[in-house]
Amino acid sequence: MNTPINCDMGEGYGLYRCGDDAGLMPFVTWANVACGFHASDPVVMRETVRLAKRHGVAVGAHPSYPDLQGFGRREMKMRRDELAAAILYQVGALKAFLDAESMPLNHIKPHGALYGVASRDEEVANAICDAAVVFGVPLLGLAGTRHETVYRQRGVPFIAEFYADLDYADDAGLIITREHHARDPGEAAQRVRRALQQGRTASINGREISVRADTVCVHSDTPGAVELARAVQEACAGT
Numbered sequence: 001m002n003t004p005i006n007c008d009m010g011e012g013y014g015l016y017r018c019g020d021d022a023g024l025m026p027f028v029t030w031a032n033v034a035c036g037f038h039a040s041d042p043v044v045m046r047e048t049v050r051l052a053k054r055h056g057v058a059v060g061a062h063p064s065y066p067d068l069q070g071f072g073r074r075e076m077k078m079r080r081d082e083l084a085a086a087i088l089y090q091v092g093a094l095k096a097f098l099d100a101e102s103m104p105l106n107h108i109k110p111h112g113a114l115y116g117v118a119s120r121d122e123e124v125a126n127a128i129c130d131a132a133v134v135f136g137v138p139l140l141g142l143a144g145t146r147h148e149t150v151y152r153q154r155g156v157p158f159i160a161e162f163y164a165d166l167d168y169a170d171d172a173g174l175i176i177t178r179e180h181h182a183r184d185p186g187e188a189a190q191r192v193r194r195a196l197q198q199g200r201t202a203s204i205n206g207r208e209i210s211v212r213a214d215t216v217c218v219h220s221d222t223p224g225a226v227e228l229a230r231a232v233q234e235a236c237a238g239t
Contacts, residue, residue, distance in 0.1 A: 003196055003236040004029035004215045005229065006140065006161065008062055008111065010048030011039035011071075011220060019220025021048060025055040027229035030215070032109045032140075035090030038064035038072025042093075049097045059098060060107035060140070063090035063131075065114050072112040073178045080127040087131035095135070107159065108132050109140035116176045118147060125150035132156050142174060143212035162195045162213035164188045164232045165222045167204040172211065175204060182223035185231035192216055192235040 010033040011018040018039060025031070031052045034040035040048070052059050064072030066086060078086070087110075095105050110118055110128055118125040118141070125146040132139050138157035141147025151158040165183045167175045195201050195213045203209050216236055218229045 002029075002233075003213065005232055005236055006030040006032055006060070006109065006215050006217050007220055007225075007229065008032045008034070008109075008217070009052075009220045010034045010044050010062075012044045013039055013041055013068070020226055021051060021220060023226040024218075024220055024229050025051055025057055027226070027233045028057055028218070030058045030060055030106055032060050032062035032107075032111075033094055034111070035061055035063050035094050037066045037086065037090055038068060038070075038111055042097075045094060046097050046100075049094075049101055049103065053101050053103055058106035059094075059103060060109055060137070061091040061094045061105060062109055062111045063087045063114070064111035067113070071178070072114065073176060075113045075117055078127075080123055080130070083124065083127040084130035087128060088134060091131060091135060105135055105137050107138045107140055108135065109161075112176060115141070116174065118150075119145040119173065122146050122150055126154070129154040129156055140215065140217075142172075144172065144210070160212040160214045161217045162192065162201070162211050162215075163217050164192050165218055165225075165228060168201060168209060168211070170203045170205055170207045170209070172203070172209040180219055180222040183228055185224070185228045188228050189231040189235040192232050196236070 007028040009031045065076040143160035
């Protein structure tokens with residue numbers, strides 16, 4: 001079976017567009033659709049869900065901190081109940097559009113700073129779980145972090161992901177940048193193959209670190225994302 005590729009999508013807003021979702025859909029398995037708090041709006045959400053349906057792509061929710069101006073890539077301090085409510089609100093909105101298209105919610109994947117903070121902060125990871133248990137779907141995250149330990153303790157199915165277009169720190173943490181930079185598709189594909197076959201990758205400083213890849217992530221806002229996704233799809237084929 002091919003390793004599934006997940007992609008953060010539907011991140012336009014109003015008249016503004018971010019990434020080539022139509023070009024990316026043929027190369028991805030799961031679409032992580034923005035839910036309005038870091039990007040997207042009702043029309044973009046509906047259009048992205050319909051586009052995914054046409055391509056046979058499963059849809060998951062991509063909730064974030066309420067940080068539209070910062071694209072959800074700035075850390076925020078929120079109480080656990082407040083954060084859980086914000087996530088419930090976002091996922092519920094996306095699920096309405098999925099219900100309208102008779103599509104199931106496939107998973108939940110926190111976005112940007114929320115994802116990063118939850119990887120090391122047990123309270124934030126639990127807030128995400130508080131919302132996720134309502135919907136009964138898996139959570140995507142980084143293996144060996146609070147994502148995995150808290151989600152598993154709470155009985156929420158956990159799917160470990162490897163990032164084709166982001167760097168890793170020496171401690172195996174993900175380096176989440178405000179703006180993503182272009183990646184060489186061939187090099188990205190080589191990194192993905194090694195992660196899948198050996199469970200290893202190099203950190204930004206060249207240190208060997210362990211990773212796990214039940215799924216591989218690419219971002220629609222990475223320059224050249226379509227070419228990168230095409231190369232990653234080839235790397236994932238048959239693994």
